Amino acid sequence: MKIAVIDAQGGGLGKVIVERIKQRLPQAEVTGLGTNVIATNAMLKAGADRAATGENAIVFNIKTVDVIIGGIGIIAANGMMGEITPKVAEAVSSSQALKVLIPIGKCHIVVPGSEGYTINELIDKAIWHITQCLSD
Numbered sequence: 001m002k003i004a005v006i007d008a009q010g011g012g013l014g015k016v017i018v019e020r021i022k023q024r025l026p027q028a029e030v031t032g033l034g035t036n037v038i039a040t041n042a043m044l045k046a047g048a049d050r051a052a053t054g055e056n057a058i059v060f061n062i063k064t065v066d067v068i069i070g071g072i073g074i075i076a077a078n079g080m081m082g083e084i085t086p087k088v089a090e091a092v093s094s095s096q097a098l099k100v101l102i103p104i105g106k107c108h109i110v111v112p113g114s115e116g117y118t119i120n121e122l123i124d125k126a127i128w129h130i131t132q133c134l135s136d
Contacts, residue, residue, distance in 0.1 A: 001028045003130065004062050006070035006092065008035040008083035011042030013071055013102070016120075018046035020127050021069075031065065033058045035083040059091040067130055068092055072101040072109050079109075098133060100126045 003021060007014025011034060021030055032043025032051035040053040052061055062068055073079030075093045077086035092099065102122050103111035114122065 001025065001067065001130075001133070002031070002065040003028050003067045003069060004031045004033055004065040004097070005043055005048065006033045006035075006058060006062075006068060006074045006088075007039045007043065008073075008080035009039060011039030013104070013119075013123075014039055015042040015046040016123055017069055017102075017126070018043045018048050020123055021130070022047040024127055024131060031061055033061055035080065035088070055085050055088055058088050062091060062095050062097065065095075065097050067098045067100060067133065068095060069100040069126060069130065070102065071104040072111065073104065075099070075101065076109060098130075100129050102126050 005014050005017050014032060018030055018032055021028055030048045032040055032048035034040030034043060034053050037053050040051045044051045074084055075089055076084060077089040078084065103114040
């Protein structure tokens with residue numbers, strides 16, 4: 001299974017996602033895709049098998065993955081304080097890959113029902129959904 005983790009800003013969310021995926025799905029090939037080098041490096045240090053930075057790298061690399069995971073802002077043009085370009089948001093939204101989106105309320109998107117969970121619980125739920133893909 002090929003999984004792309006997309007993150008921006010400091011890469012903290014992507015770092016935790018990569019760590020948890022590598023713990024629970026060690027056979028998965030994880031690509032860390034950062035909007036900036038700080039986010040990319042955080043995912044590499046967390047154990048991503050490979051990584052790339054920037055709009056073109058994200059758009060190019062998500063064409064070959066089975067799963068895309070990240071904060072919900074990765075499908076919103078100008079999400080994550082403007083680091084998600086309209087081209088990235090369109091590429092992610094249009095991808096045939098399974099999209100597992102963590103509802104973080106920093107992009108003016110609210111997912112009712114998610115506020116009762118911590119970020120760690122949301123990440124665990126997201127990875128659970130990915131593991132279910134393996135059994136299908």
